[in-house]
Amino acid sequence: MRSFWPVHAGEAVWDESAHTHWIVVDGCRCGFVRAFDLDDGTPLFDLRLASDCRGRGIGTAALGWLVGYLFGLLPGINRIEGTTRDDNRAMREVFRANGFAKEAHYREDWPGDDGTLHDTIGYALLRRDWMTGTTTPVRWAT
Numbered sequence: 634m635r636s637f638w639p640v641h642a643g644e645a646v647w648d649e650s651a652h653t654h655w656i657v658v659d660g661c662r663c664g665f666v667r668a669f670d671l672d673d674g675t676p677l678f679d680l681r682l683a684s685d686c687r688g689r690g691i692g693t694a695a696l697g698w699l700v701g702y703l704f705g706l707l708p709g710i711n712r713i714e715g716t717t718r719d720d721n722r723a724m725r726e727v728f729r730a731n732g733f734a735k736e737a738h739y740r741e742d743w744p745g746d747d748g749t750l751h752d753t754i755g756y757a758l759l760r761r762d763w764m765t766g767t768t769t770p771v772r773w774a775t
């Protein structure tokens with residue numbers, strides 16, 4: 634990857650509570666990242682790449698960029714959250730590589746196209762952990 638660049642996706646997908654950026658790599662539009670609930674204390678996001686752009690580190694770079702963008706844009710937020718399906722190994726690696734901790738495991742919560750019920754995994758990154766490069770453990774036992 635020679636250059637990774639997020640580009641404002643236009644007013645139609647941009648307001649106070651949701652910001653969408655195209656992900657442009659080496660001049661080609663590869664996908665988008667949409668952050669939402671920006672006015673609700675803890676932002677969430679959706680990240681999607683075209684199939685021929687996957688597996689090249691772009692998702693990891695895009696989430697890393699988004700984290701810095703949101704913590705810089707919104708000084709009052711303490712967390713960024715996201716969820717994915719349990720079998721989405723690539724997205725789970727993208728969360729892990731960016732310091733997100735697994736905080737939730739929702740059993741049989743996500744219906745697949747064939748009717749199979751998949752689990753949903755919830756992740757979050759604390760501002761403090763992002764700034765220090767550490768991971769505050771979840772207190773599962775309390």
Ligand SMILES: CC(C)(COP(=O)(O)OP(=O)(O)OC[C@H]1O[C@@H](n2cnc3c(N)ncnc32)[C@H](O)[C@@H]1OP(=O)(O)O)[C@@H](O)C(=O)NCCC(=O)NCCS
Pocket residue numbers: 664679680681682683686687688689690691692693694716717718721722723724726727730
């Ligand atoms: C999920 C998605 C954003 C990941 O982005 P990506 O650019 O393909 O991911 P990366 O290339 O940064 O890879 C991240 C890690 O996942 C690993 N990975 C990729 N596919 C994997 C798989 N099937 N099993 C295990 N690990 C996998 C990669 O090896 C990499 O790990 P590494 O850095 O240790 O080598 C992208 O694949 C995508 O848009 N998928 C479709 C939409 C989607 O599922 N979005 C998430 C919605 S919650």
